[in-house]
Amino acid sequence: MMKKSISLLIIFIFISACSNEKKKLALFNPEAFTFNLEPGWELNASVRVKGYVMERNNDEFKINLVYYADIVCPESDTLKKAASGNIVKISKEEIPDVGINMQKEFDSTYVAGSYKIIFHVRDENSGQTAKAEEAFEITK
Numbered sequence: 001m002m003k004k005s006i007s008l009l010i011i012f013i014f015i016s017a018c019s020n021e022k023k024k025l026a027l028f029n030p031e032a033f034t035f036n037l038e039p040g041w042e043l044n045a046s047v048r049v050k051g052y053v054m055e056r057n058n059d060e061f062k063i064n065l066v067y068y069a070d071i072v073c074p075e076s077d078t079l080k081k082a083a084s085g086n087i088v089k090i091s092k093e094e095i096p097d098v099g100i101n102m103q104k105e106f107d108s109t110y111v112a113g114s115y116k117i118i119f120h121v122r123d124e125n126s127g128q129t130a131k132a133e134e135a136f137e138i139t140k
Helices: 002-019
Strands: 026-037 040-050 055-057 060-072 078-091 097-107 113-123 129-138
Touching: 026 097, 026 113, 026 129, 040 060, 040 113, 040 129, 060 097, 078 097
Parallel strands: none
Antiparallel strands: 026 040, 040 097, 055 060, 060 078, 060 113, 113 129
């Protein structure tokens, strides 16, 4: 009987420890590519977000993410906050991950070369931040 009680206690402690594990905000699967628009280009970029805290209110879950994206140009200039936004989702079920999508037009004054987009995300429910980057090309 004692061994059974100890085994049950160990299992309970293990399950409790796993359920209290703090989520870590993470960005994954960043993508960025351009389309030629005469006379310029359009950037389409996206990233997935997971590990955010879903605020629970009765039977609803709420996600609150704030994001922006910087673009690093070949001349080492950076377009600060080239795109930004806020994702607020309310759902009856937990949502394992969400996507951020953005578009940015570049006129013909931008040079051909290697660029980089840097996504910055803040989870307003937990205060955690994360970032991810992806390279893309503008070709003439």
